[in-house]
Amino acid sequence: MRINWASASGSSRGARREFGVVERETYAINIRRPRARPLACAAPFLSPPASKPRLHRTAAMPTVSVKWQKEVFPGIEIDTTQPPIVFKSQLYTLTGVPPERQKIMVKGGILKDDADWSTLGVKEGQKLMMIGTADEIVKAPEKGPVFVEDLPEEEQVVALGHSAGLYNLGNTCYMNSTLQCLHSVPELKSALLSYSDTARGNGVDQASHNLTLATRNTFGELDQSVRPVAPLQFLQTLRKKYPQFAQQHNNVYMQQDAEECWTQLVYTLSQTLTSDASESAALSMKQLFGIDLVSRVHCAESGEESMETESVYSMKCHISQDVNHLHEGLKHGLKTELEKVSPALGRTAIYTRESRINELPRYLTVQFVRFFWKRESNQKAKILRVC
Incomplete structure (x- = not known):
């Protein structure tokens, strides 16, 4: 941007007028000098010579149009104080063509990212040509993501690695919580798997043997099923071994204590899993609990x-x-x-x-x-x- 200065002196009281011309606008500033006074009294009031006023210089921003394929994008301003990569970024937002793929024809060849605008001679209203391929528009996936909570209950069990649940057979929450607690111990499940139908040892009564088998079978159902399991066999066997869990009030089975059920079942397993027929798992209950x-x-x-x-x-x-x-x-x-x-x-x-x-x-x-x-x-x- 060029600034031309012109000075004109007038005869009216020594006034001086200076003109600053900036492209199409003209700035006139009047500077008045103080009246001449006697040297003795005027000296304290003398001011330093006035300097030339500063004018804010604005960068030229020519407006151009860009033709790309069959489209024309008019009214695009070019900030000549910025490198051409900024202009290419503007075109990227309009066309989707990345700056590295853009080939813009200017004076002297193809516009480079670090070119000097002053040497390119870009004029107001000039039409530029751009060649380049836009990025492919990202398509929405044909099948949206499926969240675990949106899966059916059976598939949620598999996805989360949870075991199947147990049906409440009528105030049997105490029994279900005991079974699920013990089922979470992998070493106990391994010990039960090694317990065979004929593993009843000396000193183990038939009811304890049957309760151990029922526990093993229930654990097997929980591992193989993704749907809730009804532990009917275990409940019947438990009530035969420990009749207190079969107490009724008004022909309805009463609620029982989970700790009592847990204690009785663990005691039974400690007796059966320490028999001679299951000596490989004999120390499990003692070591585990x-x-x-x-x-x-x-x-x-x-x-x-x-x-x-x-x-x-x-x-x-x-x-x-x-x-x-x-x-x-x-x-x-x-x-x-x-x-x-x-x-x-x-x-x-x-x-x-x-x-x-x-x-x-x-x-x-x-x-x-x-x-x-x-x-x-x-x-x-x-x-x-x-x-």
């Missing part, structure tokens, strides 16, 4: 003290107003009081049992004790607390 405890039993009244060792299959977390965390409930459960006959006193006395864990299993089972026994009513009462 057995907790070795060393207990100190003492009587504060008589001073008697003894040490006991035992193996249990679960630890108890007692819930009370003072228990807010799991470790607090477990610690509380390791210290209990019991009443028994004291040989030294010749009568019943209160003993304190303090247990310590000697060995932990591969899978630690914790029971949250939510009920306590009310002696006055001989009933279980649920523990309620405000969190």
